[in-house]
Amino acid sequence: MFAAMMVATTAACGDSGSDGGGSGSGKIVLGFSQVGAESGWRTANTKSVQESAAEAGFDLKFADAQQKQENQIKAIRNFIAQRVDVIAFSPVVESGWDTVLKEAKDAEIPVILTDRAVDSADDTLYETFIGSDFVLEGKLSGEWLVEEFADEPGPVRIVELQGTTGSAPANDRKQGFGEVIAADPKFEIIASQTGEFTRAKGKEVMEAFLQAHQDIDVLFAHNDDMGLGAIEAIEAAGLVPGEDITIITIDAVRDGMQALADGKINFIAECSPLLGPQLMDLVEKVHAGETVPKRVVTDETTFTQEQAQEALPTREY
Numbered sequence: 001m002f003a004a005m006m007v008a009t010t011a012a013c014g015d016s017g018s019d020g021g022g023s024g025s026g027k028i029v030l031g032f033s034q035v036g037a038e039s040g041w042r043t044a045n046t047k048s049v050q051e052s053a054a055e056a057g058f059d060l061k062f063a064d065a066q067q068k069q070e071n072q073i074k075a076i077r078n079f080i081a082q083r084v085d086v087i088a089f090s091p092v093v094e095s096g097w098d099t100v101l102k103e104a105k106d107a108e109i110p111v112i113l114t115d116r117a118v119d120s121a122d123d124t125l126y127e128t129f130i131g132s133d134f135v136l137e138g139k140l141s142g143e144w145l146v147e148e149f150a151d152e153p154g155p156v157r158i159v160e161l162q163g164t165t166g167s168a169p170a171n172d173r174k175q176g177f178g179e180v181i182a183a184d185p186k187f188e189i190i191a192s193q194t195g196e197f198t199r200a201k202g203k204e205v206m207e208a209f210l211q212a213h214q215d216i217d218v219l220f221a222h223n224d225d226m227g228l229g230a231i232e233a234i235e236a237a238g239l240v241p242g243e244d245i246t247i248i249t250i251d252a253v254r255d256g257m258q259a260l261a262d263g264k265i266n267f268i269a270e271c272s273p274l275l276g277p278q279l280m281d282l283v284e285k286v287h288a289g290e291t292v293p294k295r296v297v298t299d300e301t302t303f304t305q306e307q308a309q310e311a312l313p314t315r316e317y
């Protein structure tokens with residue numbers, strides 16, 4: 001954590017650029033606070049942000065918050081102190097941002113939310129929010145399940161691995177999935193717990209689920225990594241993932257797609273981490289004082305096992 005903060009701090013040089021930014025080089029200075037490195041999605045997202053910032057010729061100050069809101073708040077305050085041109089960040093949780101966002105606004109530094117939303121009532125605290133529709137991802141997952149189990153009398157016993165508690169994707173995916181399956185009482189969520197979006201925690205929580213419940217029909221995991229961890233637990237328990245337990249995940253990163261193609265996962269709703277190019281475009285516009293849409297939604301799709309087999313060879317991440 002300290003190392004990441006230091007990068008931000010040592011770059012705190014004077015504001016002499018003609019663009020009003022903090023690098024003195026005339027380049028747009030972008031302060032970006034990343035959630036952490038919890039998943040394959042996050043790694044691909046970081047790469048996309050770093051590569052597209054370099055391509056756009058921006059001076060990127062990158063800080064990794066290691067999944068802690070307090071680290072993100074510190075990083076944002078550092079960016080304000082450095083007088084960067086634009087701040088972008090992916091908020092680890094939804095609530096608790098108003099004070100620091102107000103500080104950025106008072107300093108007249110535009111803020112762009114990337115990937116995850118905040119629940120601030122005042123939407124003038126940020127310029128725009130670019131990212132996926134997480135409720136939709138949850139709904140698409142639920143719709144596939146309803147269709148797949150249409151001829152089953154039920155009950156259909158579901159366990160859920162939630163993402164980081166309080167994060168937008170965990171809240172919204174749970175909501176979207178829950179809304180769809182609520183239409184038929186045969187679907188029952190018998191256990192639901194956070195796996196923190198990581199493989200290790202997904203495995204650990206699935207082990208506990210398997211010990212507590214003999215007859216799990218379905219696993220809904222809020223991301224591929226937790227699903228992949230759970231697969232290890234399912235196999236260790238002598239069960240066949242994708243057959244004895246139907247598995248639905250979200251993201252469609254390479255390892256998830258491979259497990260889908262191999263028949264261990266049954267369905268994935270895609271969530272694209274490749275937000276970099278669109279983000280840089282927004283940074284440029286916001287910096288130039290242009291109006292940008294308040295919400296930019298990423299284009300996404302879904303994958304079955306056959307579709308994963310087709311898509312894998314050309315998958316970028």
Ligand code: GYE
Pocket residue numbers: 038039040041042115116169197222223224225250251271
């Ligand atoms: O689904 C998960 C990651 O915010 C969309 O965060 C992102 C989520 C993604 O850790 O894998």
